Amino acid sequence: AAASAAAAASASSVGPRGGRCRAAVGLRAGGDVAFASVEDTRLLVSDRSIAVMLAAAGLSLLGFTMPTPIMPALRVQFGLSAGQVGLISSSFAAGMFFAVMILPAVSDTRGRKPVAVLALAMTGVGFLAQALVLSLGLGFQAFLLARFLTGLFAGCNPIFKAYLADVVPASMLSTYLVYREAAATTAFVVGPALGGYLATTSMGVAAPLFATSLAQLVAACAVWALMEESIGLRRGFGGEDGEGGGAVDKSTSEDKRVSWPLVLIIFAISFVYVVGQCCFSSFFPLLMNDRFGASPRDIGVVSTCYALVALSFQVLCYRPVSRRLGLLGVGALGALAIAAGLAGLGCDAVPLWVTALVYAVGVASFPATIPTLLARSVPSSRRGLALGVDSIVNSLCRVVAPLSLGVLYARSPGLCFQTAGVLMLSVVAALLCLGRSRVATAALTVTSS
Numbered sequence: 001a002a003a004s005a006a007a008a009a010s011a012s013s014v015g016p017r018g019g020r021c022r023a024a025v026g027l028r029a030g031g032d033v034a035f036a037s038v039e040d041t042r043l044l045v046s047d048r049s050i051a052v053m054l055a056a057a058g059l060s061l062l063g064f065t066m067p068t069p070i071m072p073a074l075r076v077q078f079g080l081s082a083g084q085v086g087l088i089s090s091s092f093a094a095g096m097f098f099a100v101m102i103l104p105a106v107s108d109t110r111g112r113k114p115v116a117v118l119a120l121a122m123t124g125v126g127f128l129a130q131a132l133v134l135s136l137g138l139g140f141q142a143f144l145l146a147r148f149l150t151g152l153f154a155g156c157n158p159i160f161k162a163y164l165a166d167v168v169p170a171s172m173l174s175t176y177l178v179y180r181e182a183a184a185t186t187a188f189v190v191g192p193a194l195g196g197y198l199a200t201t202s203m204g205v206a207a208p209l210f211a212t213s214l215a216q217l218v219a220a221c222a223v224w225a226l227m228e229e230s231i232g233l234r235r236g237f238g239g240e241d242g243e244g245g246g247a248v249d250k251s252t253s254e255d256k257r258v259s260w261p262l263v264l265i266i267f268a269i270s271f272v273y274v275v276g277q278c279c280f281s282s283f284f285p286l287l288m289n290d291r292f293g294a295s296p297r298d299i300g301v302v303s304t305c306y307a308l309v310a311l312s313f314q315v316l317c318y319r320p321v322s323r324r325l326g327l328l329g330v331g332a333l334g335a336l337a338i339a340a341g342l343a344g345l346g347c348d349a350v351p352l353w354v355t356a357l358v359y360a361v362g363v364a365s366f367p368a369t370i371p372t373l374l375a376r377s378v379p380s381s382r383r384g385l386a387l388g389v390d391s392i393v394n395s396l397c398r399v400v401a402p403l404s405l406g407v408l409y410a411r412s413p414g415l416c417f418q419t420a421g422v423l424m425l426s427v428v429a430a431l432l433c434l435g436r437s438r439v440a441t442a443a444l445t446v447t448s449s
Contacts, residue, residue, distance in 0.1 A: 059222075095148040107162065112229065127150055130146040155388075182311060188310070195208035196301065267393050282402045342355075344421075
């Protein structure tokens with residue numbers, strides 16, 4: 001009778017961070033009590049550490065947002081064609097290819113914190129070099145070289161994602177990754193408007209790059225002083241290292257096998273998403289300038305408005321929508337919105353504010369899908385590596401996509417945006433198929449109580 005009662009009961013304990021660990025209790029063949037599954041809702045670091053990491057992620061992404069409004073000005077200053085404008089993005093991505101190949105994997109063994117500090121500090125130095133090239137008028141080739149060298153250290157994004165995967169319980173990971181995306185969106189809110197304003201000051205187009213350099217260095221100092229290390233922490237039931245009796249469920253252990261077909265599908269989805277992202281970030285400023293004669297300040301204001309829409313959706317709507325539709329459902333919805341937004345931007349008959357609004361909802365709801373899927377598909381000891389490989393795929397895309405899309409934009413702006421929109425439809429189809437696949441569902445199942 002006692003054994004039967006134990007089999008039907010559940011045990012819980014309070015974690016050191018104030019969260020709870022809940023474990024369903026079952027019976028072994030000999031009648032001994034065994035823990036069948038564990039749901040640990042503790043954070044393995046302090047709230048302050050996560051807040052600092054999120055702030056640093058937002059500051060680091062100012063490097064992508066503040067210089068956005070100066071693209072038309074750079075085209076004029078260097079006398080570039082539409083196809084050559086793509087080199088500005090591709091040169092940075094070419095350097096970033098090596099950063100994300102090395103830095104995330106190194107952080108798996110050397111620690112997230114020291115590698116992130118190094119990456120942020122050196123990226124800040126690189127943006128300072130870009131600003132000096134523009135101020136001194138050293139030419140387009142020198143500017144591209146500075147962009148490439150800066151990209152060699154721009155590997156913080158996968159490190160920060162791996163950090164969250166290290167310290168946040170699996171059942172809460174997608175929510176915290178949305179917080180990271182919200183921090184990134186905040187950079188898109190502040191960056192374009194601030195960059196557009198700074199570009200109109202006496203320092204000219206170099207001003208946003210000087211400001212970006214400062215933001216990177218501030219982020220490096222904050223991480224060095226306030227962020228806790230995550231490597232070495234292991235999640236167990238009843239203690240940091242699994243003390244207190246009870247085994248951790250095998251689905252969350254270090255021996256979890258990697259589902260490589262699923263991982264490759266996720267990489268392909270990520271690649272296509274970055275094509276759409278490159279289309280908007282590289283050519284939306286040119287589209288506004290060519291179609292409406294928009295100035296850098298105008299471009300910054302419009303970019304800020306759509307980023308505010310995305311931030312509002314992430315803060316207010318993402319969690320209830322994801323609870324209703326699930327991770328794959330909300331990802332498919334976001335991909336569909338991105339596809340519709342990009343295709344609409346390529347059509348003169350559709351109002352710009354409508355397409356930008358739809359695109360904003362898409363980028364608010366989709367990006368957390370990829371890192372969450374990867375984190376659920378690989379063991380914790382390989383998260384940095386997996387997210388680093390994903391960033392390598394993204395970097396390759398950021399090298400190739402702007403050049404290819406630049407050729408299409410030179411032929412027709414509508415062709416450029418509509419091509420990217422059609423490609424995003426393949427992401428919608430892939431996510432819907434994963435949702436119906438039993439193998440994928442089993443691999444992505446998070447242990448629950």
